[in-house]
Amino acid sequence: MPGRVEGTAAFKGIRYATANRWEYPVPVTHWDGVYDATAYGHCSWQPRAFYNEEENLKKIFYYNEFRKGETYTYSEDCLFLNIFTPADAKEGDKLPVLIYIHGGGFTGGCGHEKHFDGPVWPLHGVIGVTVNYRLGPMGFVCLPELKEEAGFTGNYGLFDQLTAIQWVKSNIAAFGGDPDCIAIMGQSAGGMSVQQHVLSPLSRGLFHRAVMCSGGGVNKILSSAPAEKNYAFWQKCMEYAGCKTLAQFRAISPEKLFDAWNQTKKELHNPGCFPCIDGRLVVGSGAELLKENKQHPIPYMAGSTSEDMMPPILQSMARKWNAAQQKPSYTWYFNRRLPGDDNGAWHSADLWYWFGTLDNGWRPFEQKDRELSEQMVKYLCNFVRCGNPNKGGDLPTWIASDKRQTRVLILGEKPTHMARPSLLKMIKTMLTNKAVGE
Numbered sequence: 140m141p142g143r144v145e146g147t148a149a150f151k152g153i154r155y156a157t158a159n160r161w162e163y164p165v166p167v168t169h170w171d172g173v174y175d176a177t178a179y180g181h182c183s184w185q186p187r188a189f190y191n192e193e194e195n196l197k198k199i200f201y202y203n204e205f206r207k208g209e210t211y212t213y214s215e216d217c218l219f220l221n222i223f224t225p226a227d228a229k230e231g232d233k234l235p236v237l238i239y240i241h242g243g244g245f246t247g248g249c250g251h252e253k254h255f256d257g258p259v260w261p262l263h264g265v266i267g268v269t270v271n272y273r274l275g276p277m278g279f280v281c282l283p284e285l286k287e288e289a290g291f292t293g294n295y296g297l298f299d300q301l302t303a304i305q306w307v308k309s310n311i312a313a314f315g316g317d318p319d320c321i322a323i324m325g326q327s328a329g330g331m332s333v334q335q336h337v338l339s340p341l342s343r344g345l346f347h348r349a350v351m352c353s354g355g356g357v358n359k360i361l362s363s364a365p366a367e368k369n370y371a372f373w374q375k376c377m378e379y380a381g382c383k384t385l386a387q388f389r390a391i392s393p394e395k396l397f398d399a400w401n402q403t404k405k406e407l408h409n410p411g412c413f414p415c416i417d418g419r420l421v422v423g424s425g426a427e428l429l430k431e432n433k434q435h436p437i438p439y440m441a442g443s444t445s446e447d448m449m450p451p452i453l454q455s456m457a458r459k460w461n462a463a464q465q466k467p468s469y470t471w472y473f474n475r476r477l478p479g480d481d482n483g484a485w486h487s488a489d490l491w492y493w494f495g496t497l498d499n500g501w502r503p504f505e506q507k508d509r510e511l512s513e514q515m516v517k518y519l520c521n522f523v524r525c526g527n528p529n530k531g532g533d534l535p536t537w538i539a540s541d542k543r544q545t546r547v548l549i550l551g552e553k554p555t556h557m558a559r560p561s562l563l564k565m566i567k568t569m570l571t572n573k574a575v576g577e
Contacts, residue, residue: 143499144257144259144262155219184213220303225264230315239329241269244410254500278412280292301339304321304323330351342435347526363421444474446488470545495513514550535555
């Protein structure tokens with residue numbers, strides 16, 4: 140069907156796998172007849188599914204920013220992806236492909252919130268894919284009984300992502316895509332997920348570039364623990380749910396499961412829903428794997444917003460990541476203060492710009508916002524196409540980082556490379572930018 144952006148087509152709610160509760164996904168290899176791809180699929184169960192009053196939602200910043208006015212459905216049957224192509228794309232075109240993994244702390248979000256709905260990438264010759272995966276206690280439980288069943292436990296949500304990437308590589312040619320030119324991108328928990336995939340032996344060869352936004356591409360940003368370390372948390376959750384066996388735990392309603400999870404979080408002061416070392420997909424901590432040069436030898440882009448991380452910290456952490464690279468990497472720092480209320484460069488603020496979906500938002504974006512978004516989309520699509528954001532356009536040159544030096548491109552009023560300011564100066568600048576009335 141026609142996409143939200145003129146000149147594009149959208150294929151929504153494509154089932155890429157099936158999975159029972161706390162079982163690993165089974166890929167969908169075919170379907171009979173004509174598949175109805177006109178509506179988005181269900182999101183994973185998550186905390187916001189159980190809020191009964193909109194007034195409660197209005198107190199949540201991200202609801203107002205990205206979800207207000209939209210309707211979402213929730214289910215354990217949530218393994219769907221969405222594909223956005225040029226309107227005239229056809230099999231054999233071999234267009235580059237960008238798979239996006241959403242953030243949300245591994246407990247919330249979905250692949251069709253307003254800022255993802257209708258990326259402009261197809262207008263630049265890049266096919267976009269967004270993915271839903273299991274979240275929270277649906278996606279990250281670790282229990283010894285589950286290990287006895289499958290030989291390992293945990294990371295069900297990460298395995299969903301892996302299965303989606305495999306599905307895209309196997310099927311994207313039918314939509315005009317090139318299975319040998321795939322990039323993966325994620326933000327926040329999605330960026331952390333991308334970092335796990337670029338360090339995983341199971342995903343080697345499935346994609347050819349990686350983009351990590353505010354949650355990946357920096358050393359020690361994600362330190363995974365063995366699955367066994369999480370057993371006590373989920374055994375306590377079983378107690379709160381009143382379950383003595385795994386069968387009972389699997390059979391309780393999503394609402395009862397989330398209620399038990401919330402009680403466990405409060406008692407143990409731990410959300411319990413993070414990637415763990417499962418010995419299959421995640422084989423070690425990120426820092427150790429980087430030391431051993433286990434990351435895939437592909438080009439990377441990584442960066443953050445100014446309210447996520449101060450430049451000296453970003454540079455210091457990214458330097459360690461870049462030191463391990465065998466291919467060029469590109470680091471950015473987004474500091475455009477969004478117009479309207481809460482007008483900083485806060486966590487996730489850059490997503491409107493990377494997707495080119497400013498018209499989906501409520502903010503009074505200005506011409507300079509549209510120009511910045513256009514530049515960022517061009518950088519991104521160039522990178523997806525050939526591993527270099529500078530190719531194929533008249534953009535300001537983005538200098539690559541290497542083992543010797545981390546170069547950071549500031550994405551703001553005018554793209555420019557960052558000098559190495561003092562930490563004190565950056566703190567003063569951040570405080571000034573947050574001043575009332577600024």
